[in-house]
Amino acid sequence: MENDPTIPRSGRPTIRDVSRLAGVSFKTVSRVINHQQYVSAEKRERVLAVMAEIGFQPSQAARALAGHRSHQIALICDNPNPWFVYEVQAGVRQRCERDNVRMIAQPYDRSSPALLDDIVALIDQAHPDGLVLAPPACDDRRVIDELQRRGIPFVRLLPGARIEGVPATSIDxxxxxxxxxxxxxxxxxxxxxxxxxxxxxxxxxxxxxxxxxxxxxxxxxxxxxxxxxxxxxxxxxxxxxxxxxxxxxxxxxxxxxxxxxxxxxxxxxxxxxxxxxxxxxxxxxxxxxxxxxxxxxxxxxxxxVRQLAIEAADLLLVQSDSSERRLDFQLVERESTAPPPSA
Known part of the structure; x- marks a missing residue:
C-alpha cells in the first residue's frame, strides 16, 4: 500500500479516505471507530490496517457524527481540598481512558450567580455524553433539574439525599x-x-x-x-x-x-x-x-475518593442498572490519638 497513489499525501486523513481505501462503507468505518458490532472480522482488520497505514486518528467530531456521541464526559467539581479534586479527576480520567473517552473538567463555583449558565454553556458547546457531579454540585437542585429536563445522563459522587432513578457512588x-x-x-x-x-x-x-x-x-x-x-x-x-x-x-x-x-x-x-x-x-x-x-x-x-470517582464514571459509561454503589470506609489508627490524661 506504500505506493498507492490514492493515499492522501497532504493534510489530515479523513474517515472518508479510510472508507475509500478499505473498500468499505462510511458506516462500516464508523462502527469500527466506535467499537460497535455488526462488522466482520475481515472488514474490521482491513479498516484498522488502513487507519494505521495512513495515520488516521478519529476526531471527536467524527465520533459524534458516526455514533451520535461526543465520547466526552464532563466532571463538575469544586472542593477546598486540592487533594480531593485531584483524586476525583484522576479517578474519572482513569476510567475514561479504558473506553477512549475524554474527560472535561469544569470548575464549580457554587457562589457564582452564573453557575447554571456556565454549566448549560458547557453542555451546549461540548455536547458531553453525560456528567459526573462531585460535591457540592451533586446536591444542587438547579443543576439536577436542568440535566433531568434535558435528558442528559449524570451520576452523583458522594451526594446527600438519594434521588430515585439517579445513580450515585458514596460511602456512609x-x-x-x-x-x-x-x-x-x-x-x-x-x-x-x-x-x-x-x-x-x-x-x-x-x-x-x-x-x-x-x-x-x-x-x-x-x-x-x-x-x-x-x-x-x-x-x-x-x-x-x-x-x-x-x-x-x-x-x-x-x-x-x-x-x-x-x-x-x-x-x-x-x-x-x-x-x-x-x-x-x-x-x-x-x-x-x-x-x-x-x-x-x-x-x-x-x-x-479515587475509587469512588472510578465507579461514578463507570456507572455513566456502562449505563448500569445499579442505582448506587456504596464503598467501604476504614478507620486508620495512628499516633495522634490515645487515652485522655486522667484515664
Missing amino acids: NEQAAYRMTTHLIGLGHVRIGFVVGDRSYAASSQRLAGHLRALADAGIAVDLDHIQQGSFDFASGKAAADALLDLPAPPTAIFAASDDMAAGALVAAHRRGIQVPAMLSVAGFDDAPLAEIVWPPLTTIRQP
Whole structure:
C-alpha cells in the first residue's frame, strides 16, 4: 500500500479516505471507530490496517457524527481540598481512558450567580455524553433539574439525599463519623470537640449526625460549645480548635471532619504547648497524604475518593442498572490519638 497513489499525501486523513481505501462503507468505518458490532472480522482488520497505514486518528467530531456521541464526559467539581479534586479527576480520567473517552473538567463555583449558565454553556458547546457531579454540585437542585429536563445522563459522587432513578457512588459518612467518635469514647474520652465541615456540603451534616449519634448511644450529653463550625480547610480548623481549647473545660479530644482541619487543630495545640496525644487527641477524616506528613500522624477515616470517582464514571459509561454503589470506609489508627490524661 506504500505506493498507492490514492493515499492522501497532504493534510489530515479523513474517515472518508479510510472508507475509500478499505473498500468499505462510511458506516462500516464508523462502527469500527466506535467499537460497535455488526462488522466482520475481515472488514474490521482491513479498516484498522488502513487507519494505521495512513495515520488516521478519529476526531471527536467524527465520533459524534458516526455514533451520535461526543465520547466526552464532563466532571463538575469544586472542593477546598486540592487533594480531593485531584483524586476525583484522576479517578474519572482513569476510567475514561479504558473506553477512549475524554474527560472535561469544569470548575464549580457554587457562589457564582452564573453557575447554571456556565454549566448549560458547557453542555451546549461540548455536547458531553453525560456528567459526573462531585460535591457540592451533586446536591444542587438547579443543576439536577436542568440535566433531568434535558435528558442528559449524570451520576452523583458522594451526594446527600438519594434521588430515585439517579445513580450515585458514596460511602456512609454518618456511620464513618459514628465509628470515629465511638473509637475516641472507647479510649476514655468524654469531652470530645467536633469541627463541622462547610455547610454547603451534605457530608458535613452527615458526619455531624454520626458524631452526635455516637455520643447519644454512649450516654454522653451534647455540649454545644464543643461543636465548632469549619470550612474543610486548615485555617478554619485552627480557628475552631483555638475556640475549643479556650473553653474553661476544654475537650480532651478533637475530631475534625477533614484532615486539613485536623492539621489546623494540631498546630493550635502545638502553639499552646499542648502535647498530642498525651494531653489532647486529634482525629481527622479523608486519609489524605497530609495525614501521614503532620506530626504526630493522624488517626483518620479513609474514604476511597479515587475509587469512588472510578465507579461514578463507570456507572455513566456502562449505563448500569445499579442505582448506587456504596464503598467501604476504614478507620486508620495512628499516633495522634490515645487515652485522655486522667484515664
